[in-house]
Amino acid sequence: MTMPTQLTRRAVAAGALAAAVALATGGASAQNRPIEIQMWMGLTGLGGETLVKYGEEFNRMQNEYKVTVSFKGQYPEQRAAAIAAFRAGNPPHIMQMFDAGSGDMMGAKNAIVPVSEVFKRAGLAFNPGDFIAPARGYYGLKDGSLLSMPFNVSTAVLFYNKDAFKKAGLDPNKPPATWPELQKAAQTIRARNAANCGFTTTWLAWIQLEQFGARHNLPLGTQSNGRGGLDSELTFASNPAFVKQVQMLIDMQKDKSFDYKGRSNDASASFQNGECAMITQSSGAMGAYTRDAKFDWGVAPLPYWPDVKGAPYATTVGGASLWVFNAPNRTQAELLGVAKFLDYLRSTPVMIDWAKTTGFLPATNAAFKYLTDEGYYAQNPRAAVAISTLVNGKQGEHTGGYRYGRWTEIRDFYHEEVEKALQGRQTAKEALENAQRRGNAALRAFEKTAVATN
Amino acid sequence: MQRRVVFNDKLLPYLLLAPQLAVTLVFFFWPAGQAIQMSVLSQDPFGQSVTFVGLENFREVLADPDYVASFWRTLFFSAMVAVLALVPALVFAVMAERVIRGAGFYRTILVLPYAIAPAVAGVLWLFMFSPSVGIVAYWLKKLGVDWNPKLDGTDAMALVILAAAWKQISYNFLFFLAGLQSIPRALLEAASIDGASEWKKFWTITFPLLSPTTFFLLVVNIVYAFFDTFGIIDAVTSGGPAKATEVLVYKVYYDGVHALNLGSSSAQSVILMAIVIVLTAIQFRYVERKVHY
Numbered sequence: 217m218t219m220p221t222q223l224t225r226r227a228v229a230a231g232a233l234a235a236a237v238a239l240a241t242g243g244a245s246a247q248n249r250p251i252e253i254q255m256w257m258g259l260t261g262l263g264g265e266t267l268v269k270y271g272e273e274f275n276r277m278q279n280e281y282k283v284t285v286s287f288k289g290q291y292p293e294q295r296a297a298a299i300a301a302f303r304a305g306n307p308p309h310i311m312q313m314f315d316a317g318s319g320d321m322m323g324a325k326n327a328i329v330p331v332s333e334v335f336k337r338a339g340l341a342f343n344p345g346d347f348i349a350p351a352r353g354y355y356g357l358k359d360g361s362l363l364s365m366p367f368n369v370s371t372a373v374l375f376y377n378k379d380a381f382k383k384a385g386l387d388p389n390k391p392p393a394t395w396p397e398l399q400k401a402a403q404t405i406r407a408r409n410a411a412n413c414g415f416t417t418t419w420l421a422w423i424q425l426e427q428f429g430a431r432h433n434l435p436l437g438t439q440s441n442g443r444g445g446l447d448s449e450l451t452f453a454s455n456p457a458f459v460k461q462v463q464m465l466i467d468m469q470k471d472k473s474f475d476y477k478g479r480s481n482d483a484s485a486s487f488q489n490g491e492c493a494m495i496t497q498s499s500g501a502m503g504a505y506t507r508d509a510k511f512d513w514g515v516a517p518l519p520y521w522p523d524v525k526g527a528p529y530a531t532t533v534g535g536a537s538l539w540v541f542n543a544p545n546r547t548q549a550e551l552l553g554v555a556k557f558l559d560y561l562r563s564t565p566v567m568i569d570w571a572k573t574t575g576f577l578p579a580t581n582a583a584f585k586y587l588t589d590e591g592y593y594a595q596n597p598r599a600a601v602a603i604s605t606l607v608n609g610k611q612g613e614h615t616g617g618y619r620y621g622r623w624t625e626i627r628d629f630y631h632e633e634v635e636k637a638l639q640g641r642q643t644a645k646e647a648l649e650n651a652q653r654r655g656n657a658a659l660r661a662f663e664k665t666a667v668a669t670n
Numbered sequence: 671m672q673r674r675v676v677f678n679d680k681l682l683p684y685l686l687l688a689p690q691l692a693v694t695l696v697f698f699f700w701p702a703g704q705a706i707q708m709s710v711l712s713q714d715p716f717g718q719s720v721t722f723v724g725l726e727n728f729r730e731v732l733a734d735p736d737y738v739a740s741f742w743r744t745l746f747f748s749a750m751v752a753v754l755a756l757v758p759a760l761v762f763a764v765m766a767e768r769v770i771r772g773a774g775f776y777r778t779i780l781v782l783p784y785a786i787a788p789a790v791a792g793v794l795w796l797f798m799f800s801p802s803v804g805i806v807a808y809w810l811k812k813l814g815v816d817w818n819p820k821l822d823g824t825d826a827m828a829l830v831i832l833a834a835a836w837k838q839i840s841y842n843f844l845f846f847l848a849g850l851q852s853i854p855r856a857l858l859e860a861a862s863i864d865g866a867s868e869w870k871k872f873w874t875i876t877f878p879l880l881s882p883t884t885f886f887l888l889v890v891n892i893v894y895a896f897f898d899t900f901g902i903i904d905a906v907t908s909g910g911p912a913k914a915t916e917v918l919v920y921k922v923y924y925d926g927v928h929a930l931n932l933g934s935s936s937a938q939s940v941i942l943m944a945i946v947i948v949l950t951a952i953q954f955r956y957v958e959r960k961v962h963y
Contacts, residue, residue: 296927303717320930324716469821477802478820479910486802625929635912638821658929665714 250275250282253553255310256298258291258536262503263368263574267312270570274560281553291317291536292624298541302327307541309554312367314536316422316623318355319442321539322363323621323666329540329551331558332361337548338555346562346580350533350606353616358443364537365558366579368570370500371531371606372419372427374398374519377411378512380493384410391516392494395464398519402473402494411493413475415468416483418497420634421627422534423518424461425452426618430532432457432524433612441618446663448620450655453648457524462634462644469638476638479631498534499602502575515598517605530609532617535576577603621662626655702943708936715930727937736913737921737938744917747831748895754835755891756884759842764872766843767850777847784840788898792905795833819907823914826907830915833906834899842887849883850876889953893946918942 257267264287271285288294291314301307313321321328335342344352344362351366378388384405392398402414417423429436434455439448452458468474475492477483487495488509496518505513520528538561540554560566567583570576572592578584584603587593593600609615620626630651637647709727713720731737766776783791798806801818810817819825853876861871900919903909909916909924916924919942926935 292928296930299715299930320715324714324718326718327716476818476821479908482820485800489802491802622929625931628928631910632912635821635910639823639912641912661931665712665719 250279251547251549251553253281253283253310253550253557254308255283255285255312255538255557256288256294256308257285257312258287258289258294258314259312259368260287263500263576266570266573270561270566271557274557277560278556281556283553283557295320302541302543305543305545307543309541309546309550310558311539311541312536313364313539315354315534315617316627318364318537319618319620319623320662322619323446323662327542328363329542330357330361330363331365331538331540332363334540334551334555334558338552340555340559342559346582348577348579348581348584348607349611350530350616351537351579354533355537364539365562366533366535366537367561368500368535368574369533369577369579369606370498370535371533371577371602372423372496372518373499373531373602373605374494374496374516375487375501375505376494376514376516377487377490377492378514380405380410380490380511384408384493388512388514391514392519393516394522395461395519396522398494399464399468399473402468403471405493406471406473411491412472413486413492414473415494415496416475416477416486416492417495418481418483418501419534420479421630422498423496424465424634425458425627425630427518427531427534428458428461430615430617431518431520431529432527433529433614434458434524435614436618437620441614441616442620443616443618446621446659446666448659450626450652450659453645453652457521459644459648460521462637462647465634466637466640466644476635500535500574500576502599502602503573506575515601517601517609526610526612528609529612530607530615531605532615533606575599577606620659621666622658625658626651629654629658705936705939705943708932709940711936712933715932723933727933728941731934731937731941740913740916740918740921743915744896744919747827747834747899747915747917748892750831751834751838751895751899752888752891754831755838755842756887758835759839759887760846760880760884762839762843763846763850764876766847780843781840783837784844786837788837788901789905791837792833792902795829795836795902796906799829819911821911823911826911826914830899830903830906833902834895837902838891838894842891845883845887846880849880853879885956886953889949893949896949897942897946 255271257264259267268285271283274283275281288297291312294311295313295317298307298311307327329337332342332344344356344360347362347366348369351369352360352362355364355366356362374391376391381388381391381401384401385408386401386404392401398415405411405414425436428434429441429452434452434457435441436452437448437450439445442448465474465476469476475486477486477492481498481501483492483495484497484501484504486492487497488505490511499515502515517528518531538558540558562580564580564582564586567578567580568586571578571583571587578587584607593603633642633647633651633654636642637644642650710722710724711720712723712726762780766773766780769776786794796804798804799817799819801807801820807817816822817825819829857875857879858871861875866874896917897919899917900923903915903917903920904923907915909920918938922935922938922942925931925938929935
């Protein structure tokens, strides 16, 4: 057993040598050591791996900074951890935060450095106009500056199973464009037993409330969906279109032409395994279905109600953006490193690679133009649906999203109340009124702490 | 001359206790102290505005109908988990006691689930009962049962109760088995000689003599259902649908981590802390005295 001993001895010697060198060179080595930049993300799977890869590529390109991209749990857990780290005085430099968390971050003015400000302080050129307009509107201020940098952008679309359509005698090249058409198609699918469930949805609140609002240019609340001020009140329950949508789901649930399959992305498996013939879903699911769905499927824009005036409008952005944390001990050099890494992430080659690899939408106009000119969307018509609904759809006063604190919680109020309605324990109207009442209580509490902060 | 090692008898006990005390202080007392401190403060998540509000958070929590509903739900959940974990465990223990050949094998099999982490146990059950891909859900559908724990609150509750109870059966089994082995043979033999049936012997001798063990396990199981089922619930239902499986400990997590409502979440933790202190006190006062080792 000489090997381990030798190895240990060698390791000890190497360690001692390293320590001696460090002592001898002292301050000089500290200067040569790259500056650490921490980035936390909430992505798993392909998206997460790709983002980690960009960090490594950036490190190979230069030796002043060392970026570490790490997964710290799903967005809510990651956010709680980052906030705890902020309170302890050592938050990550960059944090990826999902759409619904944006309002909370915007309310924490002292905790973040707006991205436009980061680039300005670093002396790097930054034009918010480089980002696609919907994302710019979602994450920006009225003066056009950006608070966070849009990165993984998605929107809601309808995926449908062409094989099930054929089996039900429906035209597989004519997906339903409106909700009444979808309802009819789903009922036909059930009646001819082409699938066990006609239609399901992921991300209930995001799609059936937020995206639904944008698609019909209907406000969720007053003060331009919360952009005008923290005193915004939610008003969606008094809008008959939102009520009608929930009522439609309740009616369809009865004959399984709609089947509720759970919150967040839970329903996705039931489309992927052929159980449900249609699903409203994030465009980000494209990659998974391309790889795993064993049937012919298509993508269509999110349906709308033709009787709502002016509909359809564009959908709104989802996904996540990158936030830069503020902390008392942050140096100018670190800020420069953060700016340079963000600059790398938004560069056209990275954006193109990101869109092609993960199925997320390109966040910058240049990347979108490049992919269009290259013929990527002509060759991949399924990938073209999401970006064209988002960017080329009609823009209205309420298509640009919302800005509310505690929105993750408010989404869950909506989930809970609609679940109760689907269980038959309350009406569609009651569900929305309860969600709205609880949501407004949370908004008032948020307003109180936010006003106390600023 | 005798060689004797003399320790400084004042210092040594403390030195030996120090590691355990340090762990307890850092991982139990410190967070508990912080919870108490934060329960009387109102603050934004980033800690930029912190105000002392006294018992306001407690008042709000206790006046919240959702909290009260969650409390009753937790009682129901705990009672069901305790019963479903105790009864089969007792049956298994009685059976395993009678087995002569391969006793070690059966016992090992019965103890195995205890070694599985709660979240893993949760995922296991979630997978079997998942409406889209689960094998048991598939059977239930064949039988004509409209099984959907994602929408039906009763289905969801049944699922988390089953998963939580299943994981605790092993623990109860071990204690019941030990309890059975400590019952004096002479009593059982005497009863046999008097012609008592197995059933009669169980109810008049075994069960009463097991009562200290049963009572101890009841308290332990309730504590388990109250506090240690977080992983299972998080993995299986995340407290849904429509709060149908949101027990107190899950609500603490949700309000703290998802809603970032630190004051309310801390106040709820303190209430839970009070409950566990009471349960422990009951256990020490009424159980420890009566258990014969």
